Amino acid sequence: MWVHDVVARLIVSLSGLTDDSLPRGAEFAAALDARGVALSQLYRPGAYAGPAASPLVDWLRGRRDLGDAIVLHGFDHSAGPTRVGRRAEFAALPQHEAGLRLRAARRTLGAVDLRTDLFVPPRWIASAGTVDALREQGFTMYADENGVHRLDGPGSVRTRVLGFRTAGEGRGAAEPWRCRLLVAEVARIVRRGGVVRINVRAKDLKRPARVGAALTAIEEALSCGATPVTYRLPSATAAAA
Template sequence: MSGALIVSVSGIRDDTRDYAAEFARELDSRSVPLSLLVAPRLKDKYRLVKDSATQQWLRGRRDGGDAIVLHGYDQAATKRRRAEFAALPRHEARLRLMAADRVMEETGLRTRVFAPPRWLASPGAVSALPDAGFRMIAGINAIRDLETGTAERGRVLGIGEGMKAEPWWCRALVIGAGRVARRDGLVRLAVSAQQLGCSGPRRAMLDAIDLALYSGAVPGVYEHVRTVRRAA
């Protein structure tokens, strides 16, 4: 049985959209769909509802086969040096999830899949997801179906958004992706759109994708079905 490959991009906004779009074109040429991690609010007072160009681009990519994944509400640290959902109790997590879901519905980007900022969610946050209508969570070490409780293990290999971006790490990411793919495992690659504007991280991601494909990994996306979708 072949392994699988999932590639995600986060931090997509008005000033990083072009980087994401160029990367998406590279992946289109390889027949690799993207999982687009979207947050309604980002730093510097960014609001998705006011960014119609990014909304349109995201909807177009989704219609072409990419997946939209909720990636937090405003990504603010709720405790010192902790990611937004990493330490939240259930009630507060539910409020944030519902607020984010309303924005996603308003912009035509509603999704039933959640990937917490930095891929970290507290037990309380995980327990709040079904109440807010979510059916799958992509965490740091596994993708979990919230309806069945089943999980597909695979650790995220990422650049940016709290993960390293130094040259040595980029080389390690490529090697790690190839190793997992040769073992027919689940290769999960993640990059922030801001890092795609830098030649080194961008090249490393493309090399890791190419190596995974060469090793037989089948591309797919994060989506709310009971198995990870794999493109033909």
């Protein structure tokens, strides 16, 4: 395990940003800055990198100085015949094919001065071959639907990712219920000293109720004593000390 005590942790990630959705993302990030919470920025370079002068890329580079972590979130979610369902780019890839995509993604990142050894697969699903390729290429962490896993040493934490990825996208009367459920689930995990993982998508930022619920859940976690961190985990050596 890389968590050796009962102090709760809070990880907030943001995914799916583009140049067009950047103003909403920047507003959400500023709200987290005011609360002392750094973001884990889930970024897929094949779809969004664009030119080096892209406003999103410039913003991501600037956010590194504020403690945000860049997390590779696949390469091109829409490409390839091996997808399992929508955007599950790495769900069924064998090691060799996963390795090729990871190298291409890293080259694209490097071209715009972004680097990372952290990985979250699209739809939070990674094949065994992908995990092997990540380890082979020196990634230190990957997170899936049910946990956060070290790749530079032993250890993982079972903790479900929370957010608004539900059938029907929370339309109508179900939306307030889902927002309340997020806040209640976060409070329950923090009281047990667990790791809270909240993921907010760019499309969620269009809905004030979802933004409000996410911020309320974050405030609840902080008020209950959770320590805000990112997916940039301590080194395996430091975690074992």
